[in-house]
Amino acid sequence: MQKFTRLGCPKIECMKKLYLLLLLVFACYGLQAQQIVESFDDFAPLLKQTQTDTTYVINFWATWCLPCVKELPYFEQLQKSTAQQKIKTILVSLDFRKDLETKLNPFLKQRQFSALVVALLDSKQQQWIEKVDSTWSGALPATLVYRGALRKFKEGEFENFDELRDFVQEFLDPKNSNLRHNK
């Protein structure tokens, strides 16, 4: 007679399923919170969400861009320090497709960002750079902040956390005491 485990399947089959499940869990964990987007059209909705109570902070960066990498912790700090506020940070990586496995994934694994990371692989940059902001030359880093119809765009890096905090301040409730820079 076959032994049935509590899961209701024959022991050997169950072990196989459990093993596969664990493998899948580890695989997902290894990939971290990264979404790969092939077409800008699939990404575009993130640039025009209509909820007026959420501030979207969208930073364009790449592992090959040193000033970008230097300012990423400020975005993490911003996301963490306004957890109770409605703020959603999206870090959009423009790394090359061939560097996803060898550069981006290891970088993300090491940093473990809590913000959402999107790898935008749409190579038709000539067409979509304008759609992010008409003034953007394409240089990295660049940051778009918006809430409803209120919108601000910056080409270039934030020197420190305070600069980033000041940039988004008007989008958040100015009376909010949660957001203080750490000395």
Next chain:
Amino acid sequence: MKTKNGIGLGFFAAVFYLLSFFPQLPVALGLKVGDTAPDFLLKSTSGKLVGLKDYKNAKGYIVVFTCNTCPYAQAYEQRIIDLHNKMTPMGWPVVAIMPNDPSVQPGDGFDRMTERAKAKKYPFEYLFDEGQKVFPTYGAARTPHVFLLDKDRKVRYIGAIDDNADDESLITRRYVEEAISAIENGTEPDPNLTKAVGCMIKVKK
């Protein structure tokens, strides 16, 4: 009349005084298509001082702002070499200018530029924008960034070399080559302005 001159001078003095608070003019005040680009005289890794006027028989110039350290520019390095080799016999040489401040980006120092030019056997002049005076007048915002000039130094195309940095096999538009064909056929390049991702140009803050 003395009073009028006084007011005029006062006005200009006020303007200059206010401008002194903004020592760095925004890079957006660069060249547009149709503007005449300035010539320059810059140190090349080949050992010479080079300006556009040194290209006696050129029909035009492919001015490319590029550097050693930007992986995006590196991805285009061979394509820039190929562009020069293909277009020079037709009278359109590449003139490469390195715009970064080496004190901010040491890998772009003149010695390193020279090393790289020798290692990769650059067939074009690779110029050092000493003091970072030239790139702001062009309005270069990233590396790589192309300014295609005709022989009168009129800007005819600004932007990317082609439409796929990631994968050469997927290129559908070779913007610079197409722009040159258009000019030679007496028509306007279309598009005459393209945008692409690249590294910010490194300036001391």
